[in-house]
Amino acid sequence: MQEIRQSMLTPASSGNTGPAVAPLSDQQIGHVFGRLNAQLGAKLADLWAGVPVAQVRAEWAAGLGGFKDAEIMRGLDACRTRAFAPNLGEFLNLCRPALDPEIAWMEACDGLQERSAGRKGEWSHPAVFRAALSFVFELKARSFKECRKTWTFALNREFSRGWIKDVPDAPLQIPLAPHKPAKPSAEVQAHINKILGREPA
Secondary structure (H helix, E strand, C coil): CHHHHHHHCCCCCCCCCCCCCCCCCHHHHHHHHHHHHHHHCHHHHHHCCCCCHHHHHHHHHHHCCCCCHHHHHHHHHHHHHCCCCCCHHHHHHHHCHHHCHHHHHHHHHHHHHHHHCCCCCCCCCHHHHHHHHCCHHHHHHCCHHHHHHHHHHHHHHHHHHCCCCCCCCCCCCCCCCCCCCCCCCHHHHHHHHHHHCCCCC
């Protein structure tokens, strides 16, 4: 496990998902397939029966280009409990669950709620955070079903921009102390009583 994690460090690409992203290296994709083969055995070979291995490796290396180490490890860990070998699209979703717009919506709702309490929140990818910033009202007041098309468009746009930078910590929350007015002096209270026509206590 440690060997695999070390080999995955510093991927060839910077985190973008656009066409200019470099694929994983031969060593990196080799470690991915090594883990999958150890977990799934013959199921993996059956999935790609009749397809040249080099072609499969090249397609997966390109598809995973730009994915962070932690994301790829998340996908590999998720395969431990799978009954069937994942195709590339399924594996990408295991690595980056927020590629599913509805899951990303739920993540954004929870993340914004955490940030309103002064905590960073759990964000699987900065693209979800950036999309959430343009949907603050909708995430609080509307449903995913109502916003599905516009949210999906915004999410895909942010994913196409890549990782860019990590999600920042939440701004410091300054608690508002309730204002407690000072008790008026005896002279001021006497004046108030006089205005109100009260007898002095």
